[in-house]
Every structure is written in C-alpha cells, then in structure tokens.
Amino acid sequence: MRNSKYAPLFGTRREKGMAIYRLFAVSIFIGIWSIWAYRVSHMPRKGEDGKWIWIGLFASELWFGFYWILSEAHRWNPSYRCTFKDRLLKRYGNDLPDVDIFVCTADPAIEPPVMVINTVLSVMAYDYPPEKLSVYLSDDAGSDITFYALLEASQFAKHWIPYCKEFDVEPRSPAAYFISVSDTNDTKQDKPLATIKKLYEDMENRIETAAKLGRLSKEICSKHRGFSQWNSYASRRDHDAILQILIDGNATDIKGSALPTLVYLAREKRPQHPHNFKAGAMNALIRVSSNISNGQIILNVDCDMYSNNSHAVLDALCFFLDEEKGQEIAFVQFPQIFENITKNDIYGNSLIVGREVEFHGLDGSGGPLYIGSGCFHRRDALCGKKFSEECKIQRKGGNNMMRREKSALELEENSRFLASCTYEENTQWGKEIGLKYGCPVEDVITGLSIQCQGWQSVYFNPPRNAFLGVAPTTLPQTLVQHKRWSEGDFQIFLSKYNPAWFAHGKISLGLQMGYCCYFLWAPNCLPTLYYSIVPSLCLLRGISLFPQCSTPWFIPYAYVIVSKYAYSLIEFLWSGGTILGWWNNQRMWLYKRTSSYLFGFTDTILKSLGFSDTAFVITAKVADQDVLERYQREIMEFGPSSSSPMFTLLAAIALLNLFSLLRVVQKLALNKDSISQCQAMALQILLCSLLVLINLPLYQGLFLRKDKGKIPSSIAVKSVVLALSAITCFTFMY
Numbered sequence: 001m002r003n004s005k006y007a008p009l010f011g012t013r014r015e016k017g018m019a020i021y022r023l024f025a026v027s028i029f030i031g032i033w034s035i036w037a038y039r040v041s042h043m044p045r046k047g048e049d050g051k052w053i054w055i056g057l058f059a060s061e062l063w064f065g066f067y068w069i070l071s072e073a074h075r076w077n078p079s080y081r082c083t084f085k086d087r088l089l090k091r092y093g094n095d096l097p098d099v100d101i102f103v104c105t106a107d108p109a110i111e112p113p114v115m116v117i118n119t120v121l122s123v124m125a126y127d128y129p130p131e132k133l134s135v136y137l138s139d140d141a142g143s144d145i146t147f148y149a150l151l152e153a154s155q156f157a158k159h160w161i162p163y164c165k166e167f168d169v170e171p172r173s174p175a176a177y178f179i180s181v182s183d184t185n186d187t188k189q190d191k192p193l194a195t196i197k198k199l200y201e202d203m204e205n206r207i208e209t210a211a212k213l214g215r216l217s218k219e220i221c222s223k224h225r226g227f228s229q230w231n232s233y234a235s236r237r238d239h240d241a242i243l244q245i246l247i248d249g250n251a252t253d254i255k256g257s258a259l260p261t262l263v264y265l266a267r268e269k270r271p272q273h274p275h276n277f278k279a280g281a282m283n284a285l286i287r288v289s290s291n292i293s294n295g296q297i298i299l300n301v302d303c304d305m306y307s308n309n310s311h312a313v314l315d316a317l318c319f320f321l322d323e324e325k326g327q328e329i330a331f332v333q334f335p336q337i338f339e340n341i342t343k344n345d346i347y348g349n350s351l352i353v354g355r356e357v358e359f360h361g362l363d364g365s366g367g368p369l370y371i372g373s374g375c376f377h378r379r380d381a382l383c384g385k386k387f388s389e390e391c392k393i394q395r396k397g398g399n400n401m402m403r404r405e406k407s408a409l410e411l412e413e414n415s416r417f418l419a420s421c422t423y424e425e426n427t428q429w430g431k432e433i434g435l436k437y438g439c440p441v442e443d444v445i446t447g448l449s450i451q452c453q454g455w456q457s458v459y460f461n462p463p464r465n466a467f468l469g470v471a472p473t474t475l476p477q478t479l480v481q482h483k484r485w486s487e488g489d490f491q492i493f494l495s496k497y498n499p500a501w502f503a504h505g506k507i508s509l510g511l512q513m514g515y516c517c518y519f520l521w522a523p524n525c526l527p528t529l530y531y532s533i534v535p536s537l538c539l540l541r542g543i544s545l546f547p548q549c550s551t552p553w554f555i556p557y558a559y560v561i562v563s564k565y566a567y568s569l570i571e572f573l574w575s576g577g578t579i580l581g582w583w584n585n586q587r588m589w590l591y592k593r594t595s596s597y598l599f600g601f602t603d604t605i606l607k608s609l610g611f612s613d614t615a616f617v618i619t620a621k622v623a624d625q626d627v628l629e630r631y632q633r634e635i636m637e638f639g640p641s642s643s644s645p646m647f648t649l650l651a652a653i654a655l656l657n658l659f660s661l662l663r664v665v666q667k668l669a670l671n672k673d674s675i676s677q678c679q680a681m682a683l684q685i686l687l688c689s690l691l692v693l694i695n696l697p698l699y700q701g702l703f704l705r706k707d708k709g710k711i712p713s714s715i716a717v718k719s720v721v722l723a724l725s726a727i728t729c730f731t732f733m734y
Contacts, residue, residue: 124157353571661688
C-alpha cells in the first residue's frame, strides 16, 4: 500500500477494452488450430504427389502459429506511463542525484564529428543543474579530428547553454534548432539568434574543413595539451588510452553559471587484445566516470541520437525517485525515433508498431528490453548489483566537491589506467559486471541479465519525443542492420541466456515470451522462404496445396488471413502510420525474413560450430546527395552495395514468383479447361500474385531503372539464372 505521505511521481494506466481484443485473439487461435487440423487430416497418402511438400507446409504453418502466440505477449497487457515532474521538483528542489551521460562514436567517416558534437551539446544543455551533469564522449576510433570537434564544442557550449536557458530552446541540438527556427518571427530573439547561429556556423566550418583535410594543423594542435597524446598514436586499433577533461567542475559559461563536466575518452587498444566493440567502450566509460563524477544515474545515447526534450532527465528521475516503487527500477528506456523517416516509411525503419504497441506490452509484463540508446540506468544495476529493498538513490553526492578539489590533470592521471586494454583481465567485467560481451546485441543481453537479478525496467514514451536519430536511407544499410540484430538475438537464444531457462522463475512468462519473439527473428527465415517459393513452384505442376474455396476448410484460412492483416493495418494506422506505409512494412517484413534473417541465421549456426567470429558493423549515418533525393522521393535504393548475395536471393525469389504467375496466365489464355483447375488453386494463385505485387520495386530496380540506385546488371543475370534453374529442376523432379 502506498505511503500516504508522498504523492506518486509517476502513474501507470492499463489499456481499456482488452477483453474484446483477447476474444478476438482467441478466435484467431481457433482458426490456426483449424489450419493445423486441415494439414494433418488431408496429408497425401503414400504414393500420392506432394507428400513431402505438404509436410514442409505443415511445419511452416506450425511455426507461424507458434510465433503468433509468442507475439501476443506484446499485446496482451499493455501499460502506459505518465510522470509528475512538478512534484519531483517541489519535493527535491536542488537535492537531485548526479547524472553521467555517455555518448559513443566509433568512426568519424560514417559518424561525422559535427553530428557527434550536436548530440553532445544537446545533452549538455538539459534543463538540469549543470553541476550535477557530466557528459562523456567515447571515441572508439581515437580520432584527433573528433577530439578537435569536441574541443570546439566545449567553447561553443559557453554560449549555447545560456542561450538555451534564456529562450527555453527546444530542441537543444544546434543544427536541429536552427532548422526549426528558420522562419521565426520573434523580433526580440533576432539579434541573439543571429549571433549564436554565426558562432555555430563558424565552428561547423572549422570542423568540416579539418575533417575534409583529414589532419590538423600545427596551429590547432598547439592550442590544447591534449593533442600531445596522439604523438604515440599508431592506428585506431593500436594506441594508448587518451583521456581529457575539457570542462571541469570549476568552469563557467559567459553568464557566470556552472557548466557540465565534459570528458573525452579513447580507451587503449592493442591488436592482440579483444576490444569487445560498443560493450567494451561502455564498460570503460563506467569505470572512468566512477573515478571522476560517479553519477548514480547513467544515460547512454548513440552519437546520432540527439536530445529532443530538455526535460527527459526529470522524466526519468520521476521513476527512479518514486518513494514506493523507484528503488526496484533499474533502467528507463525511451523509444528510438528517427527524424529522417519519409511519409510512407519506405524501409520500415520507424519500427512504429514496436514503439507504440509492442514495448508498451512488454512494459505491462515487467519491463521493456534495453535497446542500446536513449536509456537511463541505475549505476548499481549496470555494475551487477542485485536488487534489494535498500537500493535507493543517494541524492546528496560528494563528487562535485571532489572534482573541484582535484585538478583536471590529476583526475586524468588517476583515471587513465581504468581505460587500459588489460584492466579487465581476470575480472568479472563483461560477465557479471557492466555490459555483457560476446554478442552483437550487448544491450539486449545486458538488460535481460539485469531483470533476472530482480530489477524492473520501465518504458516511457512522452508526448514530446525524448531523442531523435538518423535511420538508414538505403535498402542495403537496412538489411545489414537487421542481419546484425537478428544474428545477435539468435545467439542469445542459443546461449545460456535463453529466456526459457535462464529467466525461468525470475521474470514473468509474458516477458519471457516477449524476449523470445525477438530472439527468434532469424529462424523465421526458413518457413518464410518455404512459403515464398514452394507454393509458386507447385503452380507450374498443378499441385494443389490449399483447400478449395467451396470447401469448409477454406473458412479458417480466409478468417486467419483477413483478420490478421486487417488488424495489422488498423494497428499500424492507430500507431500513426499510413496505408502505403503499412504496405511498405509488409514488403520489408518479407525482405528481412528472406535475406537478413537467413544470413543472420546461417552466420549464427556457423559461429556456434566454430567456423566464424562475431563482427560488429556500424550503420552509416551519411549518404550522397543523389541517394538522399531518391530516399525523399521514396524510390527504393539498391545501388552498388546490392551486389551482396542477399540481393541475388531476393531478386531470384521475386523472379521465380513472376515466372510462375506468368505461366499460370499463359495456361489460362491458351487452355480454357485450365480455369477449373485454377479455381481449385485460388489461394495458391493469390499468394503468388501478392508476392509479385509486393516485389514491384525490385522488378523496377532489375529492368526498368537507369539511375545509380538500380540493381547492378550482374545481379540481374545471376537472379534470372537462379530462378530459371530452380523452376527447371522442380519441373523435372515432379
């Protein structure tokens, strides 16, 4: 029972009308069982055509039904959160905890330094006591250009932060803000706006000039002692730890107010030592920050995910500092939202149903996944501490005084060893402490481990988006990103961290199912490939695989198909999407399952057998101008990157279905007696027709387009040969 002395700092609302939805879900489940019953009762007997094909379809439909049951965990019990920031400020005033903010970057070529510092400046300008904020930039490339950009940002921050607070600026990323106020009519703000914009543009020009040159002049390097640490730099994979406190606890802005602490870190790297990708960078940040600021709350954001809401810290603290339930919360996950999504989301990158439906459902089952960015953590939980009733935030921190008493140079010298490549040897870092190693999706496995130690997590989707990032702008980028996600998730499923046994009795059944729904993305490739290929091939031989429209067995198929996709469309529109956006999402569902997930599945199996190693691919955050123009016009981008085997397979499947449908049309045109046979195979023809229709952009990329975004001719030739070979082989076999 809640202590009546304190009003809650956050509220939870359950979705109404769930009884109706659950009845609807039960009806679909009955339809699925009926489909299974049809497959079993109509199995071809020995000697009849298509028995093994029938068994394959039955296995596929068993999987689809099982996976649908798992997906219901995302919809069975959704919850929605709200916060009461006024109560938080009234209750605690200036007695708020220190917050450390981690921004991670890994490659200045695909994560431009200007973009990185915009993210850094946006979180430095949070509406929060600056003396309680510390911002750390982890540069895993160890780039002196990125360090120079951060040094420039540290000077610009002295002007930008007071400007933000004086005019209550939103968003507080300079680049995003200047775009949003290009048409402002506020005459009082005109002069200060022009001044701050000029300062920003000058800084931006200096950084971009240095980035284009690829080196820094001696004049620039002489301006700060930190550049001397690059004297021993060999390469991004072979260098000493570089740690520089650019703004310490004594610095002030142009108005005389305190500034947040700002720290640059490039952890030590040596070729003979594994660096464990982003997880290793995060763990180095956890250790170094514990010696400098030691904030009890940690926010981590990707370098392209700038803060769009200056009150997000206060929102998160409403959960952590709630007197009744706050002590059990380990992390607060905000949604990942992308500002460059086109109206109809051609690549399905908005993940709109995930953030508006699925994560609310996970929250109702005990908490969302940790998804790697836009997440506020309790430091104790991230460092492996198990939940107990005594786990409360100590709001009065002594680190501010420590930072003022010690010089920046002293703190750097005392903390640099924490970022050495040998520090973690014979320790529990990466195992029981910090982020987990050995998996491309270190965030998900870390979040699961934290929840299994008794902690809860919270999903908060505020009215004003907390963070905005950059989504991939080409199909190859999107598919490669999903390959990494599906591969990492499937690795977890095959490991000791499988929720079925690792989390048994530690988290709710609904949350276990929710995790498994993501962890089993990769195996979805097998039944989807089967359904995308075999029924169309069987059309060529007149082998019927589905019930005729005139039989009662047609009803469950029709009901499940119509109900599932009608609900999917309604859900997508309710989440804020469009009809064409839903159609694009269905296309990407097919492409991911028949390419990204297949290669992710294969690589995971090979890795488990010892034939390959884990790799981490960074998604590019920049694109050529002509690529951006096609993206904004929602023209699918294939380009030179589509020479991957993924696209050969996608194109071959699309052509196989096209050739099969054309053959059926030819039969109908030449032989009217074929009409009755086609009526008996209506569902099969419908499936093949939909697959052809959904692949129209791919056919255009193969044969009709002349721009640089088309599919290369070599892929077109390979896919035609592969499709015709498959058709020929099947025709002779059956």
